[in-house]
Amino acid sequence: MAEAYIVEAVRTPVGRRKGGLSGVHPADLGAHVLKALVARSGVDPAAVEDVVFGCLDAVGPQAGDIARTSWLAAGLPEEVPGVTIDRQCGSSQQALHFAAQGVLSGTQDLVVAGGVQNMTQIPIAFASRQAAEPLGLTQGPFAGSEGWRARYGDRPVNQFLGAESIAAKWGIGRRDQEEFALRSHRRALRAIDEGRFERETVPFGDVTVDEGPRRDTSLEKMAGLRPVVEGGTITAACSSQVSDGAAAMLLASERAVREHGLTPRARVHHLSVRGEDPIRMLSAPIPATAYALKKAGMSIGEIDLVEINEAFAPVVLAWLKETGADPDRVNVNGGAIALGHPLGATGVKLMTTLLHELERVGGRFGLQTMCEGGGQANVTIVERL
Numbered sequence: 001m002a003e004a005y006i007v008e009a010v011r012t013p014v015g016r017r018k019g020g021l022s023g024v025h026p027a028d029l030g031a032h033v034l035k036a037l038v039a040r041s042g043v044d045p046a047a048v049e050d051v052v053f054g055c056l057d058a059v060g061p062q063a064g065d066i067a068r069t070s071w072l073a074a075g076l077p078e079e080v081p082g083v084t085i086d087r088q089c090g091s092s093q094q095a096l097h098f099a100a101q102g103v104l105s106g107t108q109d110l111v112v113a114g115g116v117q118n119m120t121q122i123p124i125a126f127a128s129r130q131a132a133e134p135l136g137l138t139q140g141p142f143a144g145s146e147g148w149r150a151r152y153g154d155r156p157v158n159q160f161l162g163a164e165s166i167a168a169k170w171g172i173g174r175r176d177q178e179e180f181a182l183r184s185h186r187r188a189l190r191a192i193d194e195g196r197f198e199r200e201t202v203p204f205g206d207v208t209v210d211e212g213p214r215r216d217t218s219l220e221k222m223a224g225l226r227p228v229v230e231g232g233t234i235t236a237a238c239s240s241q242v243s244d245g246a247a248a249m250l251l252a253s254e255r256a257v258r259e260h261g262l263t264p265r266a267r268v269h270h271l272s273v274r275g276e277d278p279i280r281m282l283s284a285p286i287p288a289t290a291y292a293l294k295k296a297g298m299s300i301g302e303i304d305l306v307e308i309n310e311a312f313a314p315v316v317l318a319w320l321k322e323t324g325a326d327p328d329r330v331n332v333n334g335g336a337i338a339l340g341h342p343l344g345a346t347g348v349k350l351m352t353t354l355l356h357e358l359e360r361v362g363g364r365f366g367l368q369t370m371c372e373g374g375g376q377a378n379v380t381i382v383e384r385l
Helices: 026-041 064-075 091-104 124-134 145-153 159-168 172-195 219-223 252-262 285-296 315-325 343-361
Strands: 005-011 049-055 082-085 112-119 241-254 266-275 305-308 366-372 378-384
Touching: 005 026, 005 252, 005 285, 005 343, 026 064, 026 172, 049 064, 049 091, 049 343, 064 082, 082 091, 082 241, 091 112, 091 241, 091 266, 091 343, 091 378, 159 315, 172 219, 172 315, 219 266, 241 252, 241 343, 252 378, 266 285, 285 315, 285 366, 285 378, 305 315, 305 343, 343 378
Parallel strands: 049 082, 049 112, 305 366
Antiparallel strands: 005 241, 005 266, 112 241, 266 378, 366 378
């Protein structure tokens, strides 16, 4: 059976909104991790067969196939193509899936997966708003579709409402969310102070560490914030941060490993993606994880470490309730509430952290999942070598 190996994985530190990476062109953010990936892996860049990047809101500086633009901006060989994909927040996790599937199919031997997002320059949902507003489509890209209305009515599609519905369905109160958020910051700060991210990050100018974690945050400060939705429980403190950043990884076949003298660090054990209620939107990691574990013939107890994107605290807390996973194995170095969520880059960013943490603690299996627009979730299971 063919195998797909992860050879190398790198990321930028994640910049805060209007922070140290906010003025960097997205192509240059992408180029930065691509150059580092080539240098660290020692691969001949001309042997790479494709560059698959995730990116949302591909307008302005993120338009024009940012995967290809980033590769060229890095000064790498012109004969190597690139493609940009959008599965919302899971875009670069899907990039990893497509890259691995190319290798597993035997049609490709060396593929780069990654993603980039500058949310300071291009805010979330900018593309849909830019096109929808002149057309009077105030409810987003779904408005005006007769097929959508026939199936889902005129209910608003909104991530904050989705997070609130999860909190209500699973009985997750505001205090629960704030305690989880505080734990995310503390874990992230511990990881930074202990140098856990140093191997995986490639400093960009003066930005040498993740800018998001707050040393001065507290439950008292969180309690003073107003809910995003009137009468709700979700506040900014329990939500992922607006962020800028990029990440990239190299996947290789057994033949490529042998012919190019590469050292694989992990193998891709399982890939899947599932969908559910697009109105609630953010709970898909629950059925997606159950599906993935069943298909892989595994139990949650066999997973040594988990990275699940902290889009909102209830997303992870509901997932923990349903899966029975050990919280001490989940997001052990903090998550997007503290470290940020640069949309199109987050999937490969999380896998980069998961790989390095598996190596640090000597774990064998790692699972990654994340909620995505449209009520979807990717699941990736890797085995450390």
